Amino acid sequence: MPDSLSHKLMAAHLVNGKMTPGSEIALKMDQALLQDVLGTLVMLELDAMGIERVHTSPSVQYIDHTLIQQDNFNADAHLFLKSACERLGIWYSGPGNGISHPVHMERFGKPGDSLVGCDSHTTSAGALGMLAIGAGGIEVAMAMAGEPLFLAMPSIIGVRLTGELPDWVSAKDAVLELLRRHGVSGAKNCILEYYGPGLAALDAMDRHVLANMGTEMGATTSVFPSDDATLEFMRARGRESEWRPLAADPGCLYDQDEHIDLSKLEPLIALPSSPDKVVLVSDVAGEPIYQAYIGSSGNPGYSDFAVVADIVRGRAISPHVSLDINPSTRQVLTALIDEGHMATLIKAGARLHQPGCNGCIGMGQAPAKGRNSLRTVPRNFPGRSGTLEDTVFLCSPETAAASALYGVITDPRTLERAHHRPKEPKNMKPDEHMFFPPLALEKARRIRLLATDNTPPLAVLKPLPDSICAPVLLKVGDNISTDDIMPAGARVLPIWSNIEASTKHTFETVDPSYATRARTQGEAGHIIVAGDNYGQGSSRENAALVPRALGLQVVIAKSIARIHWQNLPCFGVLPLTLDNPEDLDQLQQDDVIRIDRLRDQLAAGTCITATINEHQTITLTHELSARQQAVFSSGGVINWLSRRTGS
Structure with a gap:
């Protein structure tokens, strides 16, 4: 019987349970992803469990959230995390390497592998044909300790893509269209599996955008085939030997069917303060803005920044707007500098921030109170920006850039220039010396955890009474x-x-x-x-x-x-x-x-x-x-x- 790619991936990692929707299944996890603010608790949990060395490989700790060093707290936490990595056999990616999700795709993503992460946007790696699932840190710790990941068997929503994106429309608009249809809980306990001829025009980082924000619909994960686009992405990073093709069987059936004709999409925008409050950009055009924010795991690709540079080239942004550029990875930042795009952005009036999550999680770039902020981030929950009384819109880089030029929400189709979305360079190989590999076991045993005032041991929780x-x-x-x-x-x-x-x-x-x-x-x-x-x-x-x-x-x-x-x-x-x-x-x-x-x-x-x-x-x-x-x-x-x- 023809099978979906999602079923194939789960069957290859199934430890226990029956793959019928709603039944509890247990999956073996090959890889683990930790980000800093939640990874700290994972390290404390592993210590409480008495784990000497983790079983998932690679397991990688990223420093991407706690980048503001206004006091010693974050810097102390980085030292604690690095010592825990050395102690437990975990890779360490320090501050400056960038956001965990795109960096993991660049350096460790592997078609066919399973990945669990203590961040809901771990699903982004589904863009490479991985079975990538976000979970609570305690469940990630269990997987790293050698236990399977338990979850309810998801239903599979087959999302057939046809057509090609029109000028000034991007992958962000496609995922906003899905949010408009399904809301913030419409894909709960489901996997979004993408297929169809429309995939041919979406590169790996376009797919990352869709896989990333499937989480905003409550999806367990999103899955893409591993094809020529995946190979091109891995070849640019010198990792083509780890590529393999993966796809659903022709004629397979899905539990639910969805179809998006990419050619019919228009620029979309999510109104404050929920990712599913989606309307046409043209419906709210003319609303004044204070900030346009480019970056995050929601739009982390080279092209997401380069297209903004093309839009503002030779022009100046509105003097009333802060155009905030948050590079996603060190490789993306380096490529933007090498290709001249970063100079273009700076000359146009943009502000440059370090590679990381930054304002997406309220760590810097907080907007003024009650002023409109257009962001390419995946979420606009109230106060998440760092400003309690915020008004954050979610949109594509094209819409954010066009709006930054004019100081009001602007449909990018009204720009008086031809649309061009630059492709990433052929060489995007990660800088290997900025990653610290696991220590040998004997050396690791001699490492002492550098505990801080903010890493006290976890308290023992008492079971609830029977009444x-x-x-x-x-x-x-x-x-x-x-x-x-x-x-x-x-x-x-x-x-x-x-x-x-x-x-x-x-x-x-x-x-x-x-x-x-x-x-x-x-x-x-x-x-x-x-x-x-x-x-x-x-x-x-x-x-x-x-x-x-x-x-x-x-x-x-x-x-x-x-x-x-x-x-x-x-x-x-x-x-x-x-x-x-x-x-x-x-x-x-x-x-x-x-x-x-x-x-x-x-x-x-x-x-x-x-x-x-x-x-x-x-x-x-x-x-x-x-x-x-x-x-x-x-x-x-x-x-x-x-x-x-x-x-």
Whole structure:
């Protein structure tokens, strides 16, 4: 029977389970990707597990988020991470090399391999025909320790591409079109698999844009075939020997079918403050802007910057606009300099920043309060830019550049010049000496972890009691993101690895009183109630761990985003959904929820009976596998693993 590429990749890595949608499967992970702010917790978790050397190869730690050195915190964290890499057998990519996702594709991406990363945009590597999945750091640590990655078997959405992109339309517009159709949760527990004749005109970095932002639809990952475009990308980096062709079987069937005629697309833009609020650029043309931001893992390719240089060549940007250039990798920056594009950008009035995530995660380039910022980043959740009262639009580099010239949102098709999207140079080989390989085992054993004030050992989490009786401390609406739960930015992000220090910032943009009220409640614990798609966005596990440290016991929601749903039981928090979504109206802040014989109810089936204020009965649903129930009942993954191994 003809098979999809996604099924082929999963079958090649299947350790346990049946590949029927919704069933729990276990996949062997070949490679692991860590970024700095979440990788720090992974290192602490590996240390708590007593791991001597990681099993995934390569495992790579990237420094791409914590680049602002306004104090010693980030610099200290870099030293800790480098020592952990040396101790545990992990590659280290230091500050200056660039964003983990494009750098990993350049240096380590390999068609057919599986990759797990503690960043939701790990899916970007699907552009090279990899099975690349983002997960919470604790699950990444488990995979690095030699355990498989567990997840619900996804459905496969086949996305057939036909036609070619018109002038002034790019891959960013194609993925925004998908977001317009499917919203921020429409691909939950699905894989987006791209195929069709339209692929021929999309290079590897165009595909990266689509694979990267599939995450914004809730997708488990995105998969592209490994073809001539993949070979061209790897040849430019001197790695053609690692290429192999991969594709779906002709005539294979998908669980769902989608079609995009690229030739029919127009420039699109996502309005503040959600990636799925997509409209035509022409619909909002003329709105004044303060900032145009080029870069991030959402548009990291050489062409994404070079096309901006072509647009502004010989001209000056509006004096009221900050055109921020954030190179994605050292190789991209070097190529832009060598080809003269960087000089063009600087002469036009652009501002240059170091290669890294930077403003995408609120680490610099924060816009002025209440002023419009056009960004090529993948997310525009409220406050993510580093400015609490921001108005961030998501768009293509072409739209951002055209708007920077005129100072207002501008449809790039109105520019009075021919469209040209430069191709990357033939030689984009990474600078090998900037990567530090794993040490030999005997030498690694002599390395001491350079702990800092912000890397205290992880506290041992106690299992929840079998009878829970706790108040609803917080009720929130739909699409609460992990940015809402645990903010990023230069103020908070450097202390993410310090759970105690992070607690005071939990939900601070939603309800600043939450942390104080949670501390008052103490060990008695509390419950959070939410609407649809709770915990969307970043894979950051501290959005589960820090509330757990504050006494969170149960999350009750209409629905919970995939990665956050997996993170919660990993730290001993029970994720439940409403059997009847209309019951959300019955639950109010300060209501007391009681669940008796919890473990018996979990084992008996998917329904959980609870009472509200000792008189009203409500039915809740869980989707935990027997393994996840054991993890939850142990108080989290680390306790579960310790009991299983006797360590």
